[in-house]
Amino acid sequence: MKRLLSIGLAMACLALPTSVFADDYKAIKSESQFKELVIGKKLWLKNNHFTAKANGKVVGNFNGNRMKGSWVWRDGYWCRTLTTHSQNTDCQKWETNGSDFRVSREKGSGTSFIYTLKK
Numbered sequence: 001m002k003r004l005l006s007i008g009l010a011m012a013c014l015a016l017p018t019s020v021f022a023d024d025y026k027a028i029k030s031e032s033q034f035k036e037l038v039i040g041k042k043l044w045l046k047n048n049h050f051t052a053k054a055n056g057k058v059v060g061n062f063n064g065n066r067m068k069g070s071w072v073w074r075d076g077y078w079c080r081t082l083t084t085h086s087q088n089t090d091c092q093k094w095e096t097n098g099s100d101f102r103v104s105r106e107k108g109s110g111t112s113f114i115y116t117l118k119k
Contacts, residue, residue: 025095031073
């Protein structure tokens with residue numbers, strides 16, 4: 001019975017439109033696109049937030065710690081260097097679905113997470 005249920009579920013999933021499984025995120029490929037979509041906006045990850053500023057600075061609050069640093073666009077990646085709490089540099093792949101941002105650390109090969117804009 002369990003096997004029949006599994007087969008039925010698999011067939012039902014195959015019958016769904018492909019848009020249900022589609023990945024709606026598109027890569028942010030240029031600095032100008034990044035600036036247009038991200039600069040000056042407060043981005044949230046759970047209770048944490050940060051803002052990338054037009055002057056190349058990054059400010060925010062993560063896990064109760066003040067966050068400061070700088071950013072540059074390099075070879076298709078957003079590279080930020082933090083000067084507070086974790087004090088590291090990471091170049092990240094950014095993608096958007098129009099309202100949220102999927103960010104993947106280590107030039108897209110590391111951990112991914114979703115930033116949202118709270119309204």
